[in-house]
Each structure stands twice: as C-alpha cells, then as structure tokens.
Amino acid sequence: MTEPPLPDLPFLPYGRQSVEEEDIAAVTAVLRGDWLTQGPTVAAFERALAARVGAAEAVACANATAALRLAYSALGIGPGDAVVVPSNTFLATASAARHAGAEVAFADVDPDSGLMGVAEAEAAIARARQAGWRVRALAPVHYAGQTAPMAGLAALARAEGLALVEDAAHAIGAVDLSGIRDEGGGERPVGAGWPEVEAGSLTVFSFHPVKTIAAGEGGAVTGNDPALMARVRRLCNHGMMRVPEAGQGFADPDAALDAEGNANPWYYEMAEPGFNHRLSDIHAALVLSQLGRLDRFVGRRARLMALYAGRLAPLAPLVRPPAPVPWCRPAWHLCTARIDFEAAGRPRAAVMAGLRALGVGTQVHYIPVHRQPYWRRRYGDLALPGAMSHYAHTLSLPLFPAMADGDVDRVAAALERVLS
C-alpha cells in the first residue's frame, strides 16, 4: 500500500522544539555565572512572563504538573472538594487535583473543538453535587491552543462561587475574545486571568519541549491576587518564608527580628508544608530566551495552519482540519485533524503506520482521562460522548515552527495516499 519515503526527506515528528544559538548562549551564560538554581534569571523570567501575558505576577516552577498542584493547593482545595476537569486533556490536570486530595468531576467536551463549554461544566457540577462533593474550581483546558469559552466559564464560576484554574499548557500567546469587560473590546491574553472571579483565578503554563516555548522541564502559575500568589510561591519553596508573617507565631521569637524590626538574615519560618517545585536558573535562561521569540513561533504556527486548511480541503469530508472557534485568537499548539477512519475503511493504527512509513509522525491527543483504569476504578464508567467522539476521530499532524511550507504539502499528500 505504501511506497518507501524519499530518502533525502527528514522524518517529520508531530512536534519539536526550536533551539537557536541565542538560546544556547543564554544557557551557557548562566553556567558561567554564580547561580544555578533560583537566582536572577528565574526572577527575570517571572517578570517577563507576567508582562507578556498581562498578569500581575508569575511564579516559575518545575513543570506544569507541579504548577497545577500549586494552584489547587494555594486555593485550599483538598479532601471533600472537587475540581471540574474536561476529560479531553493530559493526565496531569486531573492527577494534580487528586494529589491535593480532591475528587475530579470529569466534564464532557465539544466533539469538534475538544473544548469544555459552559453546558458541559454545568453538567459536571450537577453530577459532582449529586455525589456529595463540594465543587471548588473549574479547570478549563485551552486544548490545542484555542481558548475554552472563558467569559461564560468565568461567569459560571462567579455564580457558583468557584475558582478558575486555567490549564494553558497548550496556549501561551493565545488571546480570549469572549469577554466584554475590558475597554479593549474584551480581548484577554491567556494568563491575564479573571480577577472578577472572587474565589480565585490562576493560569498554568508548561514549557515542556513539545509545547510552544521550551525550558526542557518548566512551568509557571500566573495570577493577580497578591495573597494567592504569595501562597503559590511559598508552597513552591517548602512552605518557607524569609520574612515573619504577623499572627503566624515565630519559629524563634528572639531571632525573627533585629533591633530595627527587620527579619534577621538567617531567619525562616514555615506556615504549612510545601514542596520543592522550583525552576532552576539554567532552565529559566532557556525559556526566557525562547519567550523573546514567542510571537514568531505563534505566527509561524498560524501560517502553517492556514496552509493545512488549504491543503486538507480536498480531502473533506474524510479529513477536516481543526475548526477555529470564534471566540479566540489561537496560538496553535497541535494540528488536531478530525478524520473519519471508519468511512475511509482504515483504522487509525494503520493510518499512523502508513504515515510513519512515509516519514510523517503523528500522535493522538488524548485518550479521555476518565477512561484511565485509575479513574474507572474510582468512579465507574462515565458517559462522556463528546470526549469519546473527539478521541475516536482525532489525529495530531506535524506542527512546529521549523517546518517548511512544503512540509505541509508532504503531510497532505501522504494522508491522501494512506487514506485512498
């Protein structure tokens, strides 16, 4: 069925990082300096990230899984509580809530966009309350680089007294247009948050190499509430504070303050047990350098997606490129084609193998999390038909900034051959 790949064409993975000489120079400069773990480069990255996404503050951390855990725990989410998580996501959005002691109320998603909307979130809240759980937060996932309909979800969170934890692992650089609050016409960059949600609003990013900008391993939490962000920062670093906090009681009353009332240099105190989820300056140097090219990356990905739309059009209705939702300016992370494998008479595994033989790598995002054995043992079999339909048809095609325009032709031609 498939001819061998042309020998001079490199294999196209579904995604890959773009590391340039300026990134390497930034990392080696840190290695030649005084700080390897948290030093001035982490602080500089936190300032640059907060400014870029329009948040008051950012806390950098080891990865997005840690960032999710810090966000849930800083909001005080724990046993007896529940977090609403769309089933079409990576494991970590749900696992981090469970590690905090909470239950996960899995929500369905739109079968085309893979996003959780307001109706799906409402249904999950109702199921959770039926189970006797105290619902504490919505955790929308900005799947593939498009935003969930945030204005509606923020209004729901407000009405129900819930916090918002946006999983923006896919979506740095995306802009949500669903709101009407801002003078700027309701544009809100992902990460700017929803301060009008009184129960708290935090956004989580990933800098894993397949995501839009890379740290190697890295993540961040952004937010606007100083007290909430202080707790995120404290939990990230052993629950430790350098400056005594009034009313907490001192670890060593004699050592806490010097004669002028300032914290003594060796003093630290712990108000609650925390983690070591810190990012290192080495990783921060890489991701800070990459952040400077974010607009280029997002622009290049948008251009490739426009090419895909044109080149895949003749393959309709068997193959459809991801449908843009009207309420955002996406920062495409994945090209999640929707393929009717049944109508093509080719199972997905055969399509993937055929594409691989032609030098085209693909991946599936995601097996719905509620189907994982751990969650099925815990909650039984949930019926989330949107997530199952999305999963049955999705295939992530190569998308990364270093792809040439002609690579899109190659992928489309390979798909045509494998499906015919």
Ligand SMILES: *Cc1c(COP(=O)(O)O)cnc(C)c1O
């Ligand atoms: C990658 C990813 C994560 C986890 O990110 P890490 O930085 O690898 O921990 C969480 N949620 C989503 C949606 C992701 O894609």
